[in-house]
Amino acid sequence: xxxxxxxxxxxxxxxxxxxxxxxxxxxxxxAVLVLFTFYPIIKMTVMSFFNWKIGxxxxxxxxxxxxxxxxxxxxxxxxxxxxxxxxxxxxxxxxMALGLLAALLIYGIKKFSLSFRLxxxxxxxxxxxVVALLFRYIFSNQGLLNYIITDVLHISDKPVGWxxxxxxxxxxxxxxxxxxxxxxxxxxxxxxxxxxxxELFEAASIDGANSAQRFFYVTLPCIKGTILFALVMxxxxxxxxxxxINVITGGNxxxxxxxxxxxxxxxxxxxxxxxxxxxxxxxIISLIVxxxxxxxxxxxxxENSGGRL
Amino acid sequence: xxxxxxxxxxxxxxxxxxxxxxxxxxxxxxxxxxxNNQTFTYPPKIFPKLSEITxxxxxxxxxRQNFFMYLKNTLIVAVMSTFLSALLSSMLAYCISRHxxxxxxxxxxxxxxxxxxxxxxMLVPQFxxxxxFKLINKLWGVILFYTAWTIPFSTFLIKGYIDGIPxxxxxxxxxxxxxxxTVFFRVIIPMASPSLAAVSVFNFLYPxxxxxxxxxxxxxxxxxxxxxxxxxxFQAHNRTDWGYVxxxxxxAMIPVIVIYLLLQKxxxxxxxxGAIKM
Numbered sequence: 001x002x003x004x005x006x007x008x009x010x011x012x013x014x015x016x017x018x019x020x021x022x023x024x025x026x027x028x029x030x031a032v033l034v035l036f037t038f039y040p041i042i043k044m045t046v047m048s049f050f051n052w053k054i055g056x057x058x059x060x061x062x063x064x065x066x067x068x069x070x071x072x073x074x075x076x077x078x079x080x081x082x083x084x085x086x087x088x089x090x091x092x093x094x095x096m097a098l099g100l101l102a103a104l105l106i107y108g109i110k111k112f113s114l115s116f117r118l119x120x121x122x123x124x125x126x127x128x129x130v131v132a133l134l135f136r137y138i139f140s141n142q143g144l145l146n147y148i149i150t151d152v153l154h155i156s157d158k159p160v161g162w163x164x165x166x167x168x169x170x171x172x173x174x175x176x177x178x179x180x181x182x183x184x185x186x187x188x189x190x191x192x193x194x195x196x197x198x199e200l201f202e203a204a205s206i207d208g209a210n211s212a213q214r215f216f217y218v219t220l221p222c223i224k225g226t227i228l229f230a231l232v233m234x235x236x237x238x239x240x241x242x243x244x245i246n247v248i249t250g251g252n253x254x255x256x257x258x259x260x261x262x263x264x265x266x267x268x269x270x271x272x273x274x275x276x277x278x279x280x281x282x283x284i285i286s287l288i289v290x291x292x293x294x295x296x297x298x299x300x301x302x303e304n305s306g307g308r309l
Numbered sequence: 310x311x312x313x314x315x316x317x318x319x320x321x322x323x324x325x326x327x328x329x330x331x332x333x334x335x336x337x338x339x340x341x342x343x344x345n346n347q348t349f350t351y352p353p354k355i356f357p358k359l360s361e362i363t364x365x366x367x368x369x370x371x372x373r374q375n376f377f378m379y380l381k382n383t384l385i386v387a388v389m390s391t392f393l394s395a396l397l398s399s400m401l402a403y404c405i406s407r408h409x410x411x412x413x414x415x416x417x418x419x420x421x422x423x424x425x426x427x428x429x430x431m432l433v434p435q436f437x438x439x440x441x442f443k444l445i446n447k448l449w450g451v452i453l454f455y456t457a458w459t460i461p462f463s464t465f466l467i468k469g470y471i472d473g474i475p476x477x478x479x480x481x482x483x484x485x486x487x488x489x490x491t492v493f494f495r496v497i498i499p500m501a502s503p504s505l506a507a508v509s510v511f512n513f514l515y516p517x518x519x520x521x522x523x524x525x526x527x528x529x530x531x532x533x534x535x536x537x538x539x540x541x542x543f544q545a546h547n548r549t550d551w552g553y554v555x556x557x558x559x560x561a562m563i564p565v566i567v568i569y570l571l572l573q574k575x576x577x578x579x580x581x582x583g584a585i586k587m
Contacts, residue, residue, distance in 0.1 A: 018488055018489050022408055024490070025400040025404050026401065027396035027523070030416075036458075037460075041431060047433060105322055106319075106323065112320075119330060121573075124568070127562075128518055130563070133554060134336075134555075134558070137337075156323040179330070179333070183330070203336075236424070243520045261427060264429070265429070269525065284566075286430055293425050
């Protein structure tokens, strides 16, 4: 009995000690998160309802929904949003399709598989600043691409002003986005393909399925979860696009090539410093990304993908 | 499945793809080896003549520009933010995965939601914070925010990994009178180290990549990281001195490629655990 008593007391001391350790483990991470992300998110939402001024001497006045109305009636904000969507809707499916193709091809070979993987992944690890500068060089008026178009292939007589007008400049950025993203998708899909049990393919072959049928009835359903993962990550990534536009066009000409983040950056630190406006724009971007993510999760339910992948 | 001896058609497509993937990189290297004043001649030349090859661009960047200072800054930011992020994320992930405490589900839900919000979208309030904490022109101003931005995804990935570690290992430590700290350091950290390595390689490369926040915080030359320095250098040289610019970008790629080649299995494992967990 005495022994049991002591055990209980020891246990409660032990439990208290463990609670303190739990706090010790939780608090540092929580503190960083709260201070540098939770608090800014709340602050950003508050700011979006004010004509916000940076600095202590100035007072910020409450303006209600004015910033949101400004964003929705601002033609450049609309241009930036359309440009972002254009970028997302082209780069996301294109790099997924090409990345999946590369993964399927590499899955089917035996020799040099590692070399291909390493080299296809090279653009992914290369900094955006570097590849954006490189593409700016290749797409410049006197650049390599125009040389190929005019003097090698003779498709056009005069050089295309790739970076000086809206859609060609966006297209150049989009090509960059696809080129840089293929390797990431290749690695992700290759991992998913390697996780599919070989018996499934054998069973399908025995049942007389050809390679197209095997792809649509075995491979695709098995990698559904991975497709969802890639879709969500890439959509978030597309809305995060800042560096390539910043480096390649800087939003020019006349803000025609801005994406949402570069436009927000300009509104914050450009000549005007409209903090409230940028905050409202940030809230809108965050809501759009969240809604897209939720819709994607609802449309492709990973639990229906036929077993845990 | 494949008949032996027949050439696998896949190689043809893969090599064609490889040319597209690698060619721009090769073009960058060859352009950096040409005299700076010849990089914009028309028609453009892909390969310089052997007699034209020069390393003067590299000499200029290494001697006249503070390349090694930028590299040092970038490495300091990378090491510190990677270490902090790995430590704090694994602590959070362990608590969320193994222990019940009030607000646990709320915390995990919030972490997942934050992954959806672009880091730069919180620019204005974060900039105010950086001003208030006197972090402008300090490497800490970049380190702390990178840590905060990488914690959610790292925690998510590491938590998924810890979920798969058998609980019997914890029990054995508790039987020996160990505390949850003992479990964390003796079981969780060693067992979860592959996932820690996987998130760390990505977090380590982030400072070599990120431009928006670093160019906002690091305004003086002595504190610039490589992405900021390259962008500034490009703008300061009338956007035309491509020989110098490419010498700088090629040099900046070397540490990244070295890390990638040494740790490439962790790149794959990091991506695939994320992809397959979903």
